[in-house]
Amino acid sequence: xxxxxxxxxxxxxxxxxISILNCDYTNSMFDYFLxxxxxxxxxxxxxxxxxxxxxxxxxxxxxxxLNKSAKHLxxxxxxSQPGDSAVYFCAASAMNYGGSQxxxxxxxxxxxxxKP
Amino acid sequence: xGGITQSPKYLFRKEGQNVTLSCxxxxxxxxxxxxxxxxxxxxxxxxxxxxxxxxxxxxIAEGYSVSREKKESFPLTVTSAQKNPTAFYLCASSxxxxxxLHFGNGTRLTVT
Numbered sequence: 001x002x003x004x005x006x007x008x009x010x011x012x013x014x015x016x017x018i019s020i021l022n023c024d025y026t027n028s029m030f031d032y033f034l035x036x037x038x039x040x041x042x043x044x045x046x047x048x049x050x051x052x053x054x055x056x057x058x059x060x061x062x063x064x065x066l067n068k069s070a071k072h073l074x075x076x077x078x079x080s081q082p083g084d085s086a087v088y089f090c091a092a093s094a095m096n097y098g099g100s101q102x103x104x105x106x107x108x109x110x111x112x113x114x115k116p
Numbered sequence: 117x118g119g120i121t122q123s124p125k126y127l128f129r130k131e132g133q134n135v136t137l138s139c140x141x142x143x144x145x146x147x148x149x150x151x152x153x154x155x156x157x158x159x160x161x162x163x164x165x166x167x168x169x170x171x172x173x174x175x176i177a178e179g180y181s182v183s184r185e186k187k188e189s190f191p192l193t194v195t196s197a198q199k200n201p202t203a204f205y206l207c208a209s210s211x212x213x214x215x216x217l218h219f220g221n222g223t224r225l226t227v228t
Contacts, residue, residue: 004158009156034216036219041125041221041222041224042221042222043120043122043206043208043219043220043221043222044159044206044217044219045219046216046217046218049216089158089159091159103161104161104217105158106151106158106159106160107158108156108157108158109158
């Protein structure tokens with residue numbers, strides 16, 4: 001059973017508009033969430049993270065929102081740029097329950113296409 | 117320039133042969149990880165090591181083996197016991213703390 005779900009395999013957005021990527025999780029012990037961005041034939045690169053003690057974290061054009069009661073997080077990219085076109089992975093871990101980076105659970109990814 | 121080096125980028129092997137994938141890091145990170153990615157799938161953890169001479173199985177360790185004799189190196193051997201070895205393999209490292217993973221650029225293994 002998938003503990004981290006990214007239900008949209010793909011998303012297409014016009015340049016300059018907002019991109020919203022969604023992620024749902026089932027394990028209530030998850031308390032640390034990350035987003036990674038991946039280009040073809042390359043390794044993922046870390047984008048932004050959020051701890052469960054927060055409900056929002058912002059870094060430039062990227063903002064992650066966490067709704068613990070709904071077990072849902074989202075990544076907002078504003079404004080979207082063609083260079084943002086990549087696969088975005090959501091990942092979660094139960095860091096305060098004996099977990100570690102070795103217990104990161106990844107979603108299947110959402111492929112974002114930003115059209116000029 | 118610090119980073120993680122995976123070599124080779126592409127690897128081809130015949131079925132029944134063991135193959136070892138290289139992963140080297142110069143980030144001075146304690147922890148290292150091996151993930152596998154299949155088309156349309158998320159990353160799945162094969163093995164990880166939090167310190168030299170110690171490692172733990174991940175979710176899909178069957179058919180794989182690792183060693184961690186040096187802090188900088190964490191090679192992965194794909195044995196003939198691995199039923200579906202063709203995949204994209206990613207190595208990662210992190211400081212031994214609550215920090216994001218740094219990934220290498222991966223090795224695409226094709227077994228025919």
